[in-house]
Amino acid sequence: MPDVLIDVRNIRTTFHIKEGVVPAIEGVSLQIGRQETVAIVGESGCGKSVTALTIMRLIQSPPGRIEQGAVIFEGEDLLKASEKRMRQIRGNDIAMIFQEPMTSLNPLLTVGFQIEESLILHQSLSKQEAYHKALGMLKRVDIPAPEQRMHEYPHQLSGGMRQRVMIAMALSCSPKLLIADEPTTALDVTIQAQIMILMNSLREEMGMAIMLITHDLGVVANMADRVIVMYAGQVVEEAPVNDLFAHPQHPYTQGLLLSVPRLDARVSKLNTISGTVPNLLYLPRGCRFNPRCSYAQERCQIESPGLTQVNDAHSVRCWFPLGMMGGKKQ
Amino acid sequence: MARYILNRTIQAVLLLLGVSIISFVIMLLAPGGPTDFLIDSSMLSGEDLAAIRTAYGLDRHEAVQYWKWVSRVVVGDFGTSFHTGRPVLEMIMERLPATLALNLIGMVFIYLIALPTGIISAVKQYSVFDYTVTLITFLGQAMPAFWLALLLLYYVGLKVDLPLSGMATYGVEFKEVAFSVWLLDRVRYMVLPLSVVVLTGLAALTRFMRASMLDVIHQDYIRTARAKGLSELRVITRHALRNALLPIVTLFGLTFSVLLSGSVVIERIFSWPGVGQLAVDSILKRDYQVVMAFNMIGAFMVIAGSFLADMLYVVVDPRIKY
Ligand SMILES: Nc1ncnc2c1ncn2[C@@H]1O[C@H](COP(=O)(O)OP(=O)(O)OP(=O)(O)O)[C@@H](O)[C@H]1O
Numbered sequence A: 001m002p003d004v005l006i007d008v009r010n011i012r013t014t015f016h017i018k019e020g021v022v023p024a025i026e027g028v029s030l031q032i033g034r035q036e037t038v039a040i041v042g043e044s045g046c047g048k049s050v051t052a053l054t055i056m057r058l059i060q061s062p063p064g065r066i067e068q069g070a071v072i073f074e075g076e077d078l079l080k081a082s083e084k085r086m087r088q089i090r091g092n093d094i095a096m097i098f099q100e101p102m103t104s105l106n107p108l109l110t111v112g113f114q115i116e117e118s119l120i121l122h123q124s125l126s127k128q129e130a131y132h133k134a135l136g137m138l139k140r141v142d143i144p145a146p147e148q149r150m151h152e153y154p155h156q157l158s159g160g161m162r163q164r165v166m167i168a169m170a171l172s173c174s175p176k177l178l179i180a181d182e183p184t185t186a187l188d189v190t191i192q193a194q195i196m197i198l199m200n201s202l203r204e205e206m207g208m209a210i211m212l213i214t215h216d217l218g219v220v221a222n223m224a225d226r227v228i229v230m231y232a233g234q235v236v237e238e239a240p241v242n243d244l245f246a247h248p249q250h251p252y253t254q255g256l257l258l259s260v261p262r263l264d265a266r267v268s269k270l271n272t273i274s275g276t277v278p279n280l281l282y283l284p285r286g287c288r289f290n291p292r293c294s295y296a297q298e299r300c301q302i303e304s305p306g307l308t309q310v311n312d313a314h315s316v317r318c319w320f321p322l323g324m325m326g327g328k329k330q
Numbered sequence B: 001m002a003r004y005i006l007n008r009t010i011q012a013v014l015l016l017l018g019v020s021i022i023s024f025v026i027m028l029l030a031p032g033g034p035t036d037f038l039i040d041s042s043m044l045s046g047e048d049l050a051a052i053r054t055a056y057g058l059d060r061h062e063a064v065q066y067w068k069w070v071s072r073v074v075v076g077d078f079g080t081s082f083h084t085g086r087p088v089l090e091m092i093m094e095r096l097p098a099t100l101a102l103n104l105i106g107m108v109f110i111y112l113i114a115l116p117t118g119i120i121s122a123v124k125q126y127s128v129f130d131y132t133v134t135l136i137t138f139l140g141q142a143m144p145a146f147w148l149a150l151l152l153l154y155y156v157g158l159k160v161d162l163p164l165s166g167m168a169t170y171g172v173e174f175k176e177v178a179f180s181v182w183l184l185d186r187v188r189y190m191v192l193p194l195s196v197v198v199l200t201g202l203a204a205l206t207r208f209m210r211a212s213m214l215d216v217i218h219q220d221y222i223r224t225a226r227a228k229g230l231s232e233l234r235v236i237t238r239h240a241l242r243n244a245l246l247p248i249v250t251l252f253g254l255t256f257s258v259l260l261s262g263s264v265v266i267e268r269i270f271s272w273p274g275v276g277q278l279a280v281d282s283i284l285k286r287d288y289q290v291v292m293a294f295n296m297i298g299a300f301m302v303i304a305g306s307f308l309a310d311m312l313y314v315v316v317d318p319r320i321k322y
């Protein structure tokens, strides 16, 4: 990666609740280069959103706490930055869009107001200039009748339209990094595809990097340059997208890939990973995946593995990586 | 909109009719009648009592009595009191200012204190301020009004030389003394009952406001606002506040009727000459006409309050259209 935009180093974020301390993410490191699209995948609850919110320093506290690590963004450690500095970065250098377009917009404020607000704040535009820029953004995200939409409220728009508004809002200040937390999960399939195509073309046009959190491996294959697989609060595998799909090294990654229904599948039964995600309060000893892993050995139940390089771009957290046969071994 | 108002009006009429029938039946079911509570009823002969009953139509079939009542009320005549012989409406109207003054001023104080307290308590959840507010509001809700009233009478009223009952010093009338003298007199009388009204009303609204604000600040759109880089103050005032105040509108509509009905307990303890006292006296004396008028006014106020809340919603919430 020639030009690193953001370098997340060994972050740990916990939630202090009645039952105990939940280590939502533990030692997560990742890098995203300028204009690169990095996908983060993993089952529900593995810490994808917490990773994103930690980068933005938007973890609710209490109960959340960012305990260690560094988030180096263009040479500056965001975890050490003042709150004032963070506010300059949020929405301006790093923008975020969320999973639920239905609830992510303020129901009592017009679409126009919500887009203009960022522009007035970060770019010191006048109300008039902000209006025109916001209108331009609505046009860029292909919203029909944008002049009219500017004065409408979120409830007057469909889910897909609202997500377009969210994108317009997030991109209005031309951020260098867009964090998209499952931006299409709540939408139906045709709308999903449209939104993804839109995001991709805007990325090329504006030259930003995208951290794309998703469950959808189809989207990953189409959009991402690199993929990071998370399991129970840790990064378990990281690789360029083609490499990962062709040669997954971690048994969990293999399981994820095999659980995708395929039209050309020779196996008729849909594979799923047996067992359930461990409760973060009672993590298994050794490798966190070992109780569900069909290749688990004695060592896996005792010692927890670190991330090791398979080659310069591919790393995996496993004592017994699947090797070059990984994709096919069953 | 016109259609909506028409619907609501029809509903209101049906509701008032229902309330009137139920109140009428309940009153008839209560033991005794107006003639049993005349001061000298023991000195009257059976014939005299019968004559009185006939004069007031109390000997007629209940349905006939109800019908006569309804047909008078629809033209605005609530009848006359059995006991004072005066028009019911006149009796209520002369009591109304006292109740209205106490409760309106009380409500203004309650909202002025409870809303900011609840909001700050929610925004600073788990802070010392929040814990203190939670504790005090718990106590406030658990404490009965009469108990607080008695405590205030004893520990404050007697020590600080405040009038303990009534509403004004005899002869201190608006036109007859200097305005400042009149005002000071009224304030001194109002301090204790107003304190009870405010302190007992405060707890519930504060808790409600806190809960509403807490709910809102955990919404996705608040996270969106923060992700834009807005300051916490702006997130709260511009994005959270209006959303959190929406449920308060409903609550306001529901508590609107209290303005006129007042608190019987507080009025009794402080001998506040309001409608609450009149209502209780009338029930005890089976003064049917007065009681019915009260119930109807009460029901009307509740309906008016909820209608008012619905109309306010149209103003404050763009999602609502009728
Ligand atoms: N506010 C919170 N209080 C307590 N625990 C939390 C809180 N937020 C997150 N967690 C914990 O952090 C873990 C990771 O949550 P996170 O939201 O990052 O999952 P995710 O990978 O984004 O899942 P999903 O795909 O469902 O969005 C959860 O398992 C949960 O236990």
Ligand SMILES: [Mg+2]
Pocket: A048, A049, A050, A181
């Ligand atoms: Mg998530």
